[in-house]
Amino acid sequence: MTMQRRIGRSGGREKRALGVQAILEWAFRIEKAQLELPERRDDEEAGFGFGLEYVLLQRAALGCKIDGGRHKIGSSTHPDAEVVAAAVAGLPDSRGGIRMAIRVAELARAGLTPDWMPGAVPRCVPVETKRNQHGERSTTVVVGTERVLHRGKWRSVEVLACPVTWYPHPGQIEGARRGYEDWWRALNWVRDGLVAGGMLREIEVTVVLPKLQPWLPRRCQ
Known part of the structure; x- marks a missing residue:
């Protein structure tokens, strides 16, 4: 004081x-x-x-x-x-x-x-991350599937997305x-x-x- x-x-x-x-x-x-x-x-x-x-x-x-x-x-x-x-x-x-x-x-x-x-400024960050031997990676979730033509064949592939949030x-x-x-x-x-x-x-x-x-x-x- x-x-x-x-x-x-x-x-x-x-x-x-x-x-x-x-x-x-x-x-x-x-x-x-x-x-x-x-x-x-x-x-x-x-x-x-x-x-x-x-x-x-x-x-x-x-x-x-x-x-x-x-x-x-x-x-x-x-x-x-x-x-x-x-x-x-x-x-x-x-x-x-x-x-x-x-x-x-x-x-x-x-x-x-x-x-x-x-000094707080909202930043767009992943909701969740995981760490392995290759480092830290953002967690992804499946949000749908798509049909794609690959080497003359149609295949179903998962569409992945990374959920994000604002922090703070x-x-x-x-x-x-x-x-x-x-x-x-x-x-x-x-x-x-x-x-x-x-x-x-x-x-x-x-x-x-x-x-x-x-x-x-x-x-x-």
């Missing part, structure tokens, strides 16, 4: 300016923040599941800033990291909900970006890149929520985001 410049001060200390991906990796990978997902509520129950919305409501009700959100007594996790985890847990269904929250946290904990299959399949590449874009939109939502909430005491959230479509030529981004 690359630290960015330091700006501002909080309680006499300088704030670290970080992009949202760096913040997530710091919270989940370095500070070991845990993703506490909201419990299912009955339809008749009002209110939000615990997430950034809940923390913001509590802050508004008190008219003050809640230091660190849901910081647990005795916890070694930084309060800012717990606020970040709460923001991720609050991802709405329109941004992937609980499933995306888990994915965002797991990727951040591993320090990874979703695999969007960089275009749908596989499209799915991987669609998943990356969904992850990017989730990060964008978390970033906007952290900025709007203003509850991080020692971190300044910058506008920096990963590229939305890194597979496009630079001039198209």
Whole structure:
């Protein structure tokens, strides 16, 4: 995780300016923040599941800033990291909900970006190959017969074909890149929520985001 410049001060200390991906990796990978997902509520129950919305409501009700959100007594996790985890847990269904929250946290904990299959180009390849003493050969199948005249005699010969497929399949590449874009939109939502909430005491959230479509030529981004 690359630290960015330091700006501002909080309680006499300088704030670290970080992009949202760096913040997530710091919270989940370095500070070991845990993703506490909201419990299912009955339809008749009002209110939000615990997430950034809940923390913001509590802050508004008190008219003050809640230091660190849901910081647990005795916890070694930084309060800012717990606020970040709460923001991720609050991802709405329109941004992937609980499933995306888990994915965002797991990727951040591993320090990874979703695999969007960089450089992948579909190639036409045999469905199956066989190897013998003469090397590797494509498997063929009989697709019909034909009558041919050979040395004055008619003979029946098999018509062979090599079944082929595209690998990687275009749908596989499209799915991987669609998943990356969904992850990017989730990060964008978390970033906007952290900025709007203003509850991080020692971190300044910058506008920096990963590229939305890194597979496009630079001039198209």
